[in-house]
Amino acid sequence: MHDLFYLSDPGEVAMAQDLIREFGEDAGFEAAERADHSRTVGNYLHFCRWRQIERLILVLGNPVAVGTIH
Template identity: 65%
Template sequence: MPYLNDRAAVSDAFDLIRKFGDDAGFEAAARADRSRDLGNHIHFCRWRQIERLVVLMSVGRAVGTIH
């Protein structure tokens, strides 16, 4: 499960899915790589988590424990 430290990550994941469709995960990965190349480890980690969230949001069923 991805770590989410704020609601903005969910909003960013939703925006990527809306703008890029099936390629949203690739876009998040590209943003993470760009941040890493710039030496920004905080944004690198954030975009990697958003990449994982995009994958979870694109699955057509619940993942994890359901109560």
């Protein structure tokens, strides 16, 4: 699972939760739009962060477990 995304700050999980709460099933699209906007304005750090949050949202929304199950 660690190969799917990298989160540098636990606050990014909270950001993903906020997007899911606000946008529901469209939360991944919202994160992608924020990433695209960040890239457009030349902010590659925020671009990378939003892409990782987008990936986290996709994993959280997946009904099938990802990675090792104990």
